[in-house]
Amino acid sequence: MKLDEILQSLFPAGYSATPRQGLLSGSGKRGNGTDVHILGVIDDTPLGIEDAAQLASQVLDIARTPGDAPILLVIDSSSQRMSRHDELLGLNEYLSHLAKALFVAELHGHRSIGLLYGHTAAGAFIATALAATVLVGLPGATPEVMDLPSVSRVTKLSIDVLKEKAKTNPVFAPGLDYLFPTGAVHQIWDPAKPLAEQLETVLSQWPAEDTRAQLGLARGGRPAAQRIIDQVLALAGQ
Amino acid sequence: MSDALRPITSWYESTARQRIAGLLDRGSFTEYIGPEQREMSPHLDLFDLPKQFDDGIVIGEGQLEGQRVYAAAQEGRFMGGAFGEVHGAKLIGLIRAARKHKRDVLISFDTGGVRLQEANAGEVSIAEIIRAILLARADGVRVIGLLGGRAGCYGGGGLIANCCSSLVISEQGRLSVSGPEVIETNHGVEEFDSKDRAFVWRTMGGKHRYLIGAVDAFVEDDIAAFRAAARTALAKQARFDLALVQAEQQRLATRLQRLGSLTDSLQIWKALGVEAPESISSLPTEAFLAASQTVRECADEAR
Numbered sequence: 001m002k003l004d005e006i007l008q009s010l011f012p013a014g015y016s017a018t019p020r021q022g023l024l025s026g027s028g029k030r031g032n033g034t035d036v037h038i039l040g041v042i043d044d045t046p047l048g049i050e051d052a053a054q055l056a057s058q059v060l061d062i063a064r065t066p067g068d069a070p071i072l073l074v075i076d077s078s079s080q081r082m083s084r085h086d087e088l089l090g091l092n093e094y095l096s097h098l099a100k101a102l103f104v105a106e107l108h109g110h111r112s113i114g115l116l117y118g119h120t121a122a123g124a125f126i127a128t129a130l131a132a133t134v135l136v137g138l139p140g141a142t143p144e145v146m147d148l149p150s151v152s153r154v155t156k157l158s159i160d161v162l163k164e165k166a167k168t169n170p171v172f173a174p175g176l177d178y179l180f181p182t183g184a185v186h187q188i189w190d191p192a193k194p195l196a197e198q199l200e201t202v203l204s205q206w207p208a209e210d211t212r213a214q215l216g217l218a219r220g221g222r223p224a225a226q227r228i229i230d231q232v233l234a235l236a237g238q
Numbered sequence: 239m240s241d242a243l244r245p246i247t248s249w250y251e252s253t254a255r256q257r258i259a260g261l262l263d264r265g266s267f268t269e270y271i272g273p274e275q276r277e278m279s280p281h282l283d284l285f286d287l288p289k290q291f292d293d294g295i296v297i298g299e300g301q302l303e304g305q306r307v308y309a310a311a312q313e314g315r316f317m318g319g320a321f322g323e324v325h326g327a328k329l330i331g332l333i334r335a336a337r338k339h340k341r342d343v344l345i346s347f348d349t350g351g352v353r354l355q356e357a358n359a360g361e362v363s364i365a366e367i368i369r370a371i372l373l374a375r376a377d378g379v380r381v382i383g384l385l386g387g388r389a390g391c392y393g394g395g396g397l398i399a400n401c402c403s404s405l406v407i408s409e410q411g412r413l414s415v416s417g418p419e420v421i422e423t424n425h426g427v428e429e430f431d432s433k434d435r436a437f438v439w440r441t442m443g444g445k446h447r448y449l450i451g452a453v454d455a456f457v458e459d460d461i462a463a464f465r466a467a468a469r470t471a472l473a474k475q476a477r478f479d480l481a482l483v484q485a486e487q488q489r490l491a492t493r494l495q496r497l498g499s500l501t502d503s504l505q506i507w508k509a510l511g512v513e514a515p516e517s518i519s520s521l522p523t524e525a526f527l528a529a530s531q532t533v534r535e536c537a538d539e540a541r
Contacts, residue, residue, distance in 0.1 A: 083430075084421065087415065097483070104479065146357060155355060171359050178358060182359050224277070231271060
């Protein structure tokens with residue numbers, strides 16, 4: 001789905017969203033008349049230090065706003081911007097700061113929903129979509145930790161061999177369908193149905209805790225994680 | 239024995255277990271899910287790769303000067319200390335326990351980031367670790383990050399590190415997101431020469447990170463020095479709230495304004511007010527601390 005179609009389907013009562021150099025900001029109206037803040041990284045934009053600071057600043061403005069309007073974070077980004085400039089000035093601080101901003105916004109009543117409709121990768125993925133409390137995906141989204149050619153270089157296996165291995169266990173392979181079993185994505189929405197209803201369902205079934213490892217176990221993508229977490233919690237309580 | 243005569247045990251050269259043993263009070267460490275449990279990666283068989291009995295991370299509890307703490311140490315010698323499913327889950331569990339029992343955590347980072355052979359599982363575990371740390375900090379727990387390992391602290395590890403309440407680094411430590419080879423592979427050797435070690439260190443290394451306020455303490459490459467710095471960090475006020483994140487926003491925005499147009503660390507050090515920037519790389523620890531103390535950026539109450 002294209003961004004305009006997505007926003008129209010999410011907010012039939014109206015929305016406004018302004019794209020500016022790869023970032024999106026605006027707001028939409030829910031069926032009950034209340035607002036949803038819209039923020040995003042769009043157009044396959046790589047996330048660098050300036051944009052991360054800009055986004056975090058907007059999130060913190062929302063955190064200071066009274067009320068409980070949730071934040072919808074729409075994502076079609078590249079990876080983090082890979083450059084000497086960004087690393088020299090501390091990209092790790094800027095990216096994690098954005099994750100912190102989303103977290104404190106939620107402490108102040110503004111829940112965050114990531115909506116992955118395009119691309120995202122690596123550190124930009126962690127700082128945006130994966131930092132939202134709930135992440136949903138739309139079919140056609142192409143999240144990846146690392147592109148297959150880079151995985152091929154590191155693992156010293158050809159892309160053909162990797163594609164063959166992905167059929168047995170896709171835990172390393174790029175793509176929404178391969179990410180879903182790990183629990184990283186809470187839901188994949190159905191583009192044939194109104195997105196507004198699907199958003200309302202998410203908001204009404206908000207998880208009380210981080211359930212991603214439980215989802216990973218139930219879906220079979222992470223057979224060990226939840227068991228290990230439970231075991232550590234039991235040992236640490238003794 | 240006086241401090242001057244005490245032999246130095248290199249943090250950089252030590253294994254994860256040696257670091258934990260030296261960091262905590264002698265004999266106080268109890269490991270959780272140790273190598274005897276053989277909790278190995280369920281995914282590496284797919285690549286016919288050797289597994290390790292602890293999946294490259296040691297976790298457990300112990301004491302530091304009598305204070306009960308949780309501790310974790312990544313082993314950079316196993317698959318670059320990368321986050322896989324089991325590796326990540328051990329750290330998630332430990333930090334959730336820290337929140338539950340209101341006990342501080344020490345994390346020794348030594349990681350290239352996500353383990354690509356199980357990339358999806360590793361990536362989501364990093365997001366879970368970040369959330370667990372922020373939840374723990376919001377409940378008053380201190381999370382102290384120690385940076386001086388062989389593999390550096392890269393990728394998602396760099397994001398996790400800056401979620402800690404305090405960071406300690408040695409000259410050997412490197413803290414970054416994209417690693418030198420990754421930048422060079424994607425954008426060419428003109429953008430980033432990964433073989434130029436001096437360049438790598440002055441761009442991502444301990445001294446630069448200390449000067450710009452990306453970390454809070456700079457120590458000698460010595461396990462006892464890390465222990466002393468961890469103890470100091472544990473005595474600091476534990477805080478994590480909107481005002482603190484706003485202060486971080488201000489700090490990072492100011493850095494962009496002040497230093498954002500500069501292209502090399504030497505220019506940055508000069509702009510900060512370092513008298514002889516070209517000598518920084520060669521200064522021993524005490525002289526470096528003296529040269530940086532009045533000019534470095536600080537992140538107190540803003541990380």
